[in-house]
Amino acid sequence: MDSLFTDIDPSSTPTHFVEVLIPLALPKNFTWKVPPELVSAVQPGVRVEVVFGKNKKYAGIVKRVHQEAPASFDPKPILNVLDDAPIVFLQELAFWEWIADYYMCSEGEVMQAALPTHFKLSSETILLFNETIGEDFSHLDLDDEEFLVAEALLLRKELKLLEVQQILDATHVYPVIKRLLEKQVCFVWEELKHTYKEKKETYVHLQPQFQQEEQLAELMNSWSRAPKQLELLLAYLHLLKTEGEVKQSELLKKSGASSAQLKGLIEKNVLWTESRSVDRLATLPKNIQIPFTLSEQQETALHSIREQFNHKQVCLLRGITSSGKTLLYTKLMEEMLLQGKQVLYMLPEIALTAQVIRRLQSYFGGYIVIYHSKFNSSERLELWNKVKSGEARIILGARSAIFLPFRELGLVICDEEHDPSYKQQDPAPRYNARDAAIYLASLFNARVLLGSATPSLESWFNAMHGKYGLVELSQRYGDIQLPEIQLVDTKLVYTPDRSKPIITPQLQEAIELAIQQNKQVILFQNRRGYSPYQVCQTCGWIPHCKNCDVSLTFHKIQNKLVCHYCGTSYPTVSVCEACGNHQFTQQNFGTERIEETLQELFPKARIARMDVDAVKGKHAHDALIQLFEQHRLDILVGTQMVVKGLDFDKVALVGILDADAILGFADFRVNERGFQLMEQVSGRAGRKGAQGLVLIQVRNLQHPVLLLVQQHDYKAFAEFELNNRHQFGYPPFSRMIQLSFRHKDQNTVRQAAHQMANWLNPHFGQYLVGPAAPVVNRVRNQYRMELVIKLPKEAGLLQHCKEQIELLTAHLHQQPPFKSVTVIPDVDPL
Numbered sequence: 001m002d003s004l005f006t007d008i009d010p011s012s013t014p015t016h017f018v019e020v021l022i023p024l025a026l027p028k029n030f031t032w033k034v035p036p037e038l039v040s041a042v043q044p045g046v047r048v049e050v051v052f053g054k055n056k057k058y059a060g061i062v063k064r065v066h067q068e069a070p071a072s073f074d075p076k077p078i079l080n081v082l083d084d085a086p087i088v089f090l091q092e093l094a095f096w097e098w099i100a101d102y103y104m105c106s107e108g109e110v111m112q113a114a115l116p117t118h119f120k121l122s123s124e125t126i127l128l129f130n131e132t133i134g135e136d137f138s139h140l141d142l143d144d145e146e147f148l149v150a151e152a153l154l155l156r157k158e159l160k161l162l163e164v165q166q167i168l169d170a171t172h173v174y175p176v177i178k179r180l181l182e183k184q185v186c187f188v189w190e191e192l193k194h195t196y197k198e199k200k201e202t203y204v205h206l207q208p209q210f211q212q213e214e215q216l217a218e219l220m221n222s223w224s225r226a227p228k229q230l231e232l233l234l235a236y237l238h239l240l241k242t243e244g245e246v247k248q249s250e251l252l253k254k255s256g257a258s259s260a261q262l263k264g265l266i267e268k269n270v271l272w273t274e275s276r277s278v279d280r281l282a283t284l285p286k287n288i289q290i291p292f293t294l295s296e297q298q299e300t301a302l303h304s305i306r307e308q309f310n311h312k313q314v315c316l317l318r319g320i321t322s323s324g325k326t327l328l329y330t331k332l333m334e335e336m337l338l339q340g341k342q343v344l345y346m347l348p349e350i351a352l353t354a355q356v357i358r359r360l361q362s363y364f365g366g367y368i369v370i371y372h373s374k375f376n377s378s379e380r381l382e383l384w385n386k387v388k389s390g391e392a393r394i395i396l397g398a399r400s401a402i403f404l405p406f407r408e409l410g411l412v413i414c415d416e417e418h419d420p421s422y423k424q425q426d427p428a429p430r431y432n433a434r435d436a437a438i439y440l441a442s443l444f445n446a447r448v449l450l451g452s453a454t455p456s457l458e459s460w461f462n463a464m465h466g467k468y469g470l471v472e473l474s475q476r477y478g479d480i481q482l483p484e485i486q487l488v489d490t491k492l493v494y495t496p497d498r499s500k501p502i503i504t505p506q507l508q509e510a511i512e513l514a515i516q517q518n519k520q521v522i523l524f525q526n527r528r529g530y531s532p533y534q535v536c537q538t539c540g541w542i543p544h545c546k547n548c549d550v551s552l553t554f555h556k557i558q559n560k561l562v563c564h565y566c567g568t569s570y571p572t573v574s575v576c577e578a579c580g581n582h583q584f585t586q587q588n589f590g591t592e593r594i595e596e597t598l599q600e601l602f603p604k605a606r607i608a609r610m611d612v613d614a615v616k617g618k619h620a621h622d623a624l625i626q627l628f629e630q631h632r633l634d635i636l637v638g639t640q641m642v643v644k645g646l647d648f649d650k651v652a653l654v655g656i657l658d659a660d661a662i663l664g665f666a667d668f669r670v671n672e673r674g675f676q677l678m679e680q681v682s683g684r685a686g687r688k689g690a691q692g693l694v695l696i697q698v699r700n701l702q703h704p705v706l707l708l709v710q711q712h713d714y715k716a717f718a719e720f721e722l723n724n725r726h727q728f729g730y731p732p733f734s735r736m737i738q739l740s741f742r743h744k745d746q747n748t749v750r751q752a753a754h755q756m757a758n759w760l761n762p763h764f765g766q767y768l769v770g771p772a773a774p775v776v777n778r779v780r781n782q783y784r785m786e787l788v789i790k791l792p793k794e795a796g797l798l799q800h801c802k803e804q805i806e807l808l809t810a811h812l813h814q815q816p817p818f819k820s821v822t823v824i825p826d827v828d829p830l
């Protein structure tokens, strides 16, 4: 794909122009002129240095080289070409264009999201000195200019690109920086979003000369008189086989050997050790080892998927919880690997746990690489290059992995395809990775497998109407029954202050029984913190955030009130600001309070909480999962986090503590979300051995969704809910675009939203909903209004509507009072 523009002849006279993407939200791409001496170096996908605006410089990406002089202005020349070969392929450029177009943002914004930091340079960029390089640059082969900047970096530790400009002749800066980055003299500074500590671990490897079986056998034969060493080596080989790679700590534990004995083997040049960050991309041997065979049902399903792929690009696999969907994916991945194709395997971010990673690594060794948001920029770059070169073959990643530079993509697997976290909310591009992946795959003529026990209604609808293929797995692996679901009526439970009971007697009994039988329990509540709000007992006053229009959540452990929208925390209140009274009640309950209650009820049980407060950073999350997996915990209480794709053997009981809160949400997707959540969390129970039990605590027992969850009847649910959607013209029967208006003044934002609605009215009047203030109408001191357009699925209508919105937004911004109103379009909002 590294194709050059072959029709460009540098000696010919016509002027060449380039359309360049720069990382800004511009209404359209800009054009620059190519000076004759640079013509031979420009091609789509390379970076060029350009000046934009008064004096801002950017490294932009060439999208197109052409000879059509712009009619209305004389373009400035590009200053430099930074890359010899394209850093992105033509497919990426086409993909970015599609995303920008479909999700209504600029290609520059897509580029900003897609590229590793390392590639993104602008006048604002800050360079950080790489301390590990030391003070001696002699081995780095720096030229004079590189040396000058390296010296300055050593001295100052960080430099703005503008400052580098002052050090060097201004025309040279970007190419010099590019080379210094490649030589790792410096890094591009990026805002550190995750401040967890890097965790180091020592890994043990076999020296290459013993990786051949014969040599190894010979070595072990010669050791008959060194049993301890032999034992150590055997333990090593065993761990290698089961775990994929060997940690020093585990090896010593398993073999019972001492560090001195291990050191002996290292000195003998049999083993070697390496200390690396746990997240660092593992360099496992490249081999495939798939130790299981599919059940008859799984085999049939695999067959059907292949069959569907013969004539459909996308296939939906609906397999009930614990039916073994992962194993089907594994077989398909193996096939792709053997054909020399790449596979993108997507999972929601929080499902990307060590449990999943370890399993896949044991099947595919070094063929598999992992990509998620916790990686730092050099790791991302390393991975980027591995994908681009084709070395990485199976890419396991979260949403943003769709932006990697695939070379020969053959298959995309989107697991838990219904998961809302595939949709990026902020900032632009507000894409849905599942849907975007389907477009991406089409550029490669690759296939897409969507998998879920509870598919989104959009995908189900597409499968029902033949747009996608459909394959089903309707039995759990090992023919275990789906768990029995019982409803517990919380109205019948007395509490002194007439609040909702946290743990009903029935649930308490079931937990006791499970623990007695040496089983585990998962409890689900979709609220974190201690209590969602405190209410003044006398006048009903509730403490609110000063920046947002929401009540504050009490966090008992920190002893603070926290706003879950902007993150601001406040001291707890003891005096009502309205009436001066001192008595408050805690309304409802979050995970913190449940944990506290459990500790009182089950003082001997080992209890842990899994929510974003309890597991800051990925390691804490993984550590908890491991504790639970090893049965060093009895009860796990958590939010959404406990729902995603976890596979534990010993969970006999699942409790859903407040189903009314799940089903009482004001959103047209509430039933769908409720069904998915309850079915998925139920699915954690009884995966191995005996049938599990689920208790759902609820007031409104008559809710139709509950009955369907109880019967595990996804199809009936889908039919019921599709009926509702049809009646009210919601997706999948329409396409939605949501316009969000934000401004610090409430009147201005209201007027702007109404103005926009009036303008849209003649064309789209019958499809407009609102404008209206959302439930939380002020966040971070910005007032919000929303206008929703529900478009019938008619050819051309969506495009026409997007064009109108863009036009009218520009128009709105020309009206003086609305100049600074932010208008955010969101296509297919979730």
Ligand SMILES: Nc1ncnc2c1ncn2[C@@H]1O[C@H](COP(=O)(O)OP(=O)(O)OP(=O)(O)O)[C@@H](O)[C@H]1O
Pocket: 292, 293, 294, 295, 298, 319, 320, 321, 322, 323, 324, 325, 326, 327, 452, 453, 477, 645, 646, 647, 683, 687
């Ligand atoms: N053919 C098989 N051989 C051995 N074990 C299997 C087989 N199929 C499934 N299993 C086991 O059954 C369990 C459930 O499989 P898996 O996790 O793939 O289910 P799933 O369909 O992804 O469920 P969920 O949607 O709940 O995540 C796993 O522990 C898996 O190893």
Ligand SMILES: [Zn+2]
Pocket: 545, 546, 547, 548, 563, 564, 565, 566, 567, 568, 780
């Ligand atoms: Zn707030």
